[in-house]
Structures are given as structure tokens and as C-alpha cells.
Amino acid sequence: MIQRPRGTRDFGPAEMARRRAVEQAMREACHRFGFGEVVTPTFEQSELFTLRSGEAIVDEMYVFKDKGDREMALRPEITASVIRFFVNEMSNLPKPLKLYYVGNCFRYENPQSGRYREFFQLGAELIGNENPETDAEVISLAVESLRATGLQDFNVRIGHIGILKSLVLEGIDDQALAGNVLRMIDKGDFDALAQTLETNGVTGNLMESITGIAGTKGSIDVLQSVDETKANEHLRELFEILKLQGIDDCQLDLGIVRGLDYYSGMVFEIDAPRLGAEKQVLGGGSYTLSELFGGEPVFSTGFAIGLDRVMLALEAEKELPEYSPIDAYVVPTEDAMRKYAFAIVAKIRAKGLRADVDLMRRSMSKNLKYASSMAARYAVIVGKDEMAKRSVTLRDMESGEQRQVPADFAADELEKALNAPRKHPLSSVPQRGIP
RNA sequence: GCCGGGGUGGGGUAAUGGUAUCCUUGGGGACUGUGGAUCCCCUGACCCGGGUUCGAUUCCCGGUCCCGGCCCCA
Structure with a gap:
């Protein structure tokens, strides 16, 4: 008997009917927002992903050399491919460009609940601007996509990388040290961070400011406790637009540190509390990836939904209807x-x-x-x-x-x-x- | 990469150092137009490898896969 590869799954007709219905509900939400579908290759040159996320991710990817001795990788995510596509062939299209995708992704990780080596994502990228309207549109689509599936129990948290980033870059002259500090914030390792700042003789109350901001959570009003910056204004406008669209239960969370490396502005996450350890069902934010791939600097905002986790969350919320293949x-x-x-x-x-x-x-x-x-x-x-x-x-x-x-x-x-x-x-x- | 718990027919289970129980599903038959019932028959399993042993599904070791957690999460 040939075993199924570790961390992969077979889906029978009943489960596929459910998955397709959920996927279809999300697709229709994308269409309602004017997003058009793109499909990119399942494998790309490894470099596409290492450029975006660093060499270290090679350990977590399915990489191989093809018969032409080219370094290839099964895609661990789809955003990089979409931006590559944009840079290569769509950069002259009128902005904003609204694209969405659905596909399987691969990561060489240890499987556990809600975590597989082959998993499915639906994501969207809005290319063209970095203003609050753009971010609002993307978050709005993210929320509507989940609502369209019938999912009810989920939390939206919104933050801004810029606040912590500018704080660190202003407080530390040494570029390399600043990078290290950002990585430590990313990891949430504040003990090591305090020590590093001390040994490097960083003066003032930078450490306090960092922990203060990283711990800023709650309604948009808590922003008053943070020094006024451009990012604050951005977030206020963003929350206001969302509210006008009926999305008024978002939490502010300046501690969100999604891949500080390339996210540049707003970042957001959505989790479903009914899931176990892996409860995040969606993540996104704004970034300027196109330069990395040789294009003009263009702002984009995007997100990716973990389809598998949405399925698990839906199953945790309600009984699923009976399956009949025939009328x-x-x-x-x-x-x-x-x-x-x-x-x-x-x-x-x-x-x-x-x-x-x-x-x-x-x-x-x-x-x-x-x-x-x-x-x-x-x-x-x-x-x-x-x-x-x-x-x-x-x-x-x-x-x-x-x-x-x-x-x-x-x-x-x-x-x-x-x-x-x-x-x-x-x-x-x-x-x-x-x- | 690390930790814990598990692998018995397709699914769910019982027992056991001498190859296996029951339920369900599947196929067939009785059944000759409502039996979607009832009854009968059949197919079908000890994750893999090594060790201990006369003999291992059972005990030991390694692997593998599943479940959950840590790390990580682009």
C-alpha cells in the first residue's frame, strides 16, 4: 500500500462539496468588491520566495532542482507570485488593480491541528495606493469573505508596523542593531530585547516605549495614549471608514508584528477563537514588494485566508447539512x-x-x-x-x-x-x- | 527541530505470547411493484522493519503515519 505523504489530505465528494461551497461564497465576495481572479504557477524559482522572506525560509519550503539545474520551490504562499505577475506583465494597467487567487500552498512543517504540509489559501491583493481607503477596502473584503461563508465567531485585530518601526529607527542609529531589535520584537522576546539595548548602551526610555506600544490593544480610542504620528491618523481614518461600512467591532492591536521585514504599514489578523492552537484564519497588511522583484515601487495591501482553518472553524460552529449527490x-x-x-x-x-x-x-x-x-x-x-x-x-x-x-x-x-x-x-x- | 498520546477489515470496536470479537458499510440471495422492512450468505484487518521467543497482532527497539501541543508561521 502506498501511503499518502505526511501532512497531506484526500478529500471525498461530501467534503469537497462543503469546501467548494465555502470557496464559492468567498469568491463571490471578491467579485462583489470588483476583484478579478488570477492563477499563477504552483512552483516558482526559489529566489522569488527568498527575496521576499529571506534565505531561512528555504528550510521550510519544498525546494528542488529541475532537470535544467534550476532551483525551484513549491509555492509556500501566493502573494509573491501575484506581485511577480504584476511586475512582469500588469504594471501598466490602470490602478487600483484588484486581484484575488485561490490555490494550494506547501510548507515543510510539522503537521498539527489546522496545519498541513499542503494547505489551501484564498487571498486578495489591492495594488496601487497606501491610503486608508485602500486598507479599508481590503479589510472590508476580508471580513465580508468570512461572513459570506456563514462564519460568525471571529475577531479582527488591526495594527500598524510603522509606529514601532519608526520608533526603533529613530532611537537607534546603528542600522544593523535596529534590524536585530525589530526581529526581537517580532519574536516577542522582550527579555532578550532589554538586554540587547542595555549592552549596546541605548539610552533613554526606548525599551519602555516599545513595550508600551506593543502592548497597546483595545478600541481605537486607546490611540490617545500613544504619541501622535502619521500612522495614528491613518488608523483613525481607517477605523472610521470601516465603521461606516458596518464593520465596527475591530480591535486595535499595535503588538501585531507580521513579518516586520516587508510589511510597511497597516497589518491585520483575524482569528477564530473556537480553533485550537492554530486559530488564526487570516492575515494581511500593506507592503511594497514590487521593488524587490525589479519593478517600480508600488504600494499594495493584501491578505490571505487559510481555507482549511475556515472549514474547521465552521465545523466547530455548526452542524453541516446533509450531503446528497443527486436530486x-x-x-x-x-x-x-x-x-x-x-x-x-x-x-x-x-x-x-x-x-x-x-x-x-x-x-x-x-x-x-x-x-x-x-x-x-x-x-x-x-x-x-x-x-x-x-x-x-x-x-x-x-x-x-x-x-x-x-x-x-x-x-x-x-x-x-x-x-x-x-x-x-x-x-x-x-x-x-x-x- | 522538540514533547505527549495513538495505529486491529472501508468506518467504529473486542480480546489475545498459539493469527482475531461484535457493529456498521459494501456485494449477493430470498424477496416477482413501494420490503427504505425482515432473514440468509459473501468479501474484507492486527502500520513497517529488526529483536526476544518453539511461536509476536500482543513484549522490546527503530522507523513511519495519525491526533494534540511547543518552536515557527513568509
């Missing part, structure tokens, strides 16, 4: 009726309904049992008596009610009967049986 199952009562069953199923399928027919040459009772186990909404019974009148029997598998209808109108009748209103994107999602 109607056509049952011949005897062998002589089998050929007519095919004619009937073809008509139903032509209507756009999901229909199936007995291929196993089973008895009628076994077929009804099968239809039941598939959670088919209707059985279409094709029998001798019915055919004599050019009709079939529609059996509601839930109620057991039956009625005869002309064979030529069976598909129309089914369509009418099945045309129930859909309340929620997930309520139409079938799931059952097959894992």
Missing part, C-alpha cells in the same frame, strides 16, 4: 423497463437536474434502499403500468408521497418540486456518507 434516482420496476429508465434519466438531466439511474441491475426494493442511502430527494419509478399510460411515478423519498405524472413532463414536475428557496450558501451543500 432524483430513476428506478425501473423490472428488467424490461431498464431501457426506458435511461430515456427518463436523460430528460431529467437535460433539465439541469442531478439525476441517476440504476446501473447495477438491482431489484426495485434494493434500488429504493440505494436511493434512500444516497439521500436522493425523489425516486422516479418506471414501471409497466405507468409506461402503458406513458407516465412515471414520482416518489418523495422524505414523505413517501407518490403521484403519477406524464413521462414527458416528469422533468418539469421534478424541477418544480425541487425548487425550494435557498436560505444560506451552506444549506444547499450536500454532505453525507462518503467521507
Whole structure:
């Protein structure tokens, strides 16, 4: 037996139906915001990712040399590819440029809850500006994408890298030391940070300022406790725009330190408290990556959603609906009726309904049992008596009610009967049986 | 990379130093148009490798995979 690679998963029909419905809900949110889909390669030159994130990430990537001796890597994320695409071929398009993507990513990590070696992300990048409106648009899309899936329990935290960054760069002349300090803040290692500042003779109350800012959390009002800066004004405007769009429960968190290396302005994270250790479902912020890849400096803001974690969070929140791959199952009562069953199923399928027919040459009772186990909404019974009148029997598998209808109108009748209103994107999602 | 807990048919389980229980699913039959029931039959498992032993699914070691946590999280 060949084992599935560590940290990867197989998805059966029931689970895929759920995943696709969630993905579709997010895609539609992107479309409502005017974002267009892009698809980039699953593998890229390793350099694309090391340029963005540093050489150290090679240890956490699937890297390999291709037959032309080129250093390649399975993508560990998709933002870098999108920006490469932008720099290479889309830099002259009118701004702002609104792009989104969905795809699988790979990281060589130790799997645990909500963490896999192959995982799925949906993300968006808004390229063109760094003003609060841009950030608001992206955060708004992030929140709406999650809401569209039906997820309810999640927290939005928004911060700004610029505040800590400028504080450190102003307080420390030595560039290398400043870089180290930023990395230590990134790691949250304040003990080591205090020690480093002391041994390097950094004067004043820089340490206090840093811990003060990193600990600034709560409503936007707590900004008053921080010295007035351009970043403060930016955040105030951002929160105001979000509020006007009905997004008023965001928390300010200046301690967010997402990859200080390349995020330059606003940063934000969303987590689902019902998940375990890996509860962050989304992360994003504004950055200026394009220069790194040889393009003009252009501001962008983006985010990536962990699709797998959203699925886990949804499962933790509510029961998922039953899965049914078919609307109607056509049952011949005897062998002589089998050929007519095919004619009937073809008509139903032509209507756009999901229909199936007995291929196993089973008895009628076994077929009804099968239809039941598939959670088919209707059985279409094709029998001798019915055919004599050019009709079939529609059996509601839930109620057991039956009625005869002309064979030529069976598909129309089914369509009418099945045309129930859909309340929620997930309520139409079938799931059952097959894992 | 580190720590803890686990691997018995497709799924869920029981017992055991002498190769295995039960449930479920799947296939078939009785059943000759509502049996979606009931009854019967069948397929199908001890994660891999080494060690101890007359004999290992069971005990020991290593590996691997799963679950959870740490680190990390672009």
C-alpha cells in the first residue's frame, strides 16, 4: 500500500462539496468588491520566495532542482507570485488593480491541528495606493469573505508596523542593531530585547516605549495614549471608514508584528477563537514588494485566508447539512423497463437536474434502499403500468408521497418540486456518507 | 527541530505470547411493484522493519503515519 505523504489530505465528494461551497461564497465576495481572479504557477524559482522572506525560509519550503539545474520551490504562499505577475506583465494597467487567487500552498512543517504540509489559501491583493481607503477596502473584503461563508465567531485585530518601526529607527542609529531589535520584537522576546539595548548602551526610555506600544490593544480610542504620528491618523481614518461600512467591532492591536521585514504599514489578523492552537484564519497588511522583484515601487495591501482553518472553524460552529449527490434516482420496476429508465434519466438531466439511474441491475426494493442511502430527494419509478399510460411515478423519498405524472413532463414536475428557496450558501451543500 | 498520546477489515470496536470479537458499510440471495422492512450468505484487518521467543497482532527497539501541543508561521 502506498501511503499518502505526511501532512497531506484526500478529500471525498461530501467534503469537497462543503469546501467548494465555502470557496464559492468567498469568491463571490471578491467579485462583489470588483476583484478579478488570477492563477499563477504552483512552483516558482526559489529566489522569488527568498527575496521576499529571506534565505531561512528555504528550510521550510519544498525546494528542488529541475532537470535544467534550476532551483525551484513549491509555492509556500501566493502573494509573491501575484506581485511577480504584476511586475512582469500588469504594471501598466490602470490602478487600483484588484486581484484575488485561490490555490494550494506547501510548507515543510510539522503537521498539527489546522496545519498541513499542503494547505489551501484564498487571498486578495489591492495594488496601487497606501491610503486608508485602500486598507479599508481590503479589510472590508476580508471580513465580508468570512461572513459570506456563514462564519460568525471571529475577531479582527488591526495594527500598524510603522509606529514601532519608526520608533526603533529613530532611537537607534546603528542600522544593523535596529534590524536585530525589530526581529526581537517580532519574536516577542522582550527579555532578550532589554538586554540587547542595555549592552549596546541605548539610552533613554526606548525599551519602555516599545513595550508600551506593543502592548497597546483595545478600541481605537486607546490611540490617545500613544504619541501622535502619521500612522495614528491613518488608523483613525481607517477605523472610521470601516465603521461606516458596518464593520465596527475591530480591535486595535499595535503588538501585531507580521513579518516586520516587508510589511510597511497597516497589518491585520483575524482569528477564530473556537480553533485550537492554530486559530488564526487570516492575515494581511500593506507592503511594497514590487521593488524587490525589479519593478517600480508600488504600494499594495493584501491578505490571505487559510481555507482549511475556515472549514474547521465552521465545523466547530455548526452542524453541516446533509450531503446528497443527486436530486432524483430513476428506478425501473423490472428488467424490461431498464431501457426506458435511461430515456427518463436523460430528460431529467437535460433539465439541469442531478439525476441517476440504476446501473447495477438491482431489484426495485434494493434500488429504493440505494436511493434512500444516497439521500436522493425523489425516486422516479418506471414501471409497466405507468409506461402503458406513458407516465412515471414520482416518489418523495422524505414523505413517501407518490403521484403519477406524464413521462414527458416528469422533468418539469421534478424541477418544480425541487425548487425550494435557498436560505444560506451552506444549506444547499450536500454532505453525507462518503467521507 | 522538540514533547505527549495513538495505529486491529472501508468506518467504529473486542480480546489475545498459539493469527482475531461484535457493529456498521459494501456485494449477493430470498424477496416477482413501494420490503427504505425482515432473514440468509459473501468479501474484507492486527502500520513497517529488526529483536526476544518453539511461536509476536500482543513484549522490546527503530522507523513511519495519525491526533494534540511547543518552536515557527513568509
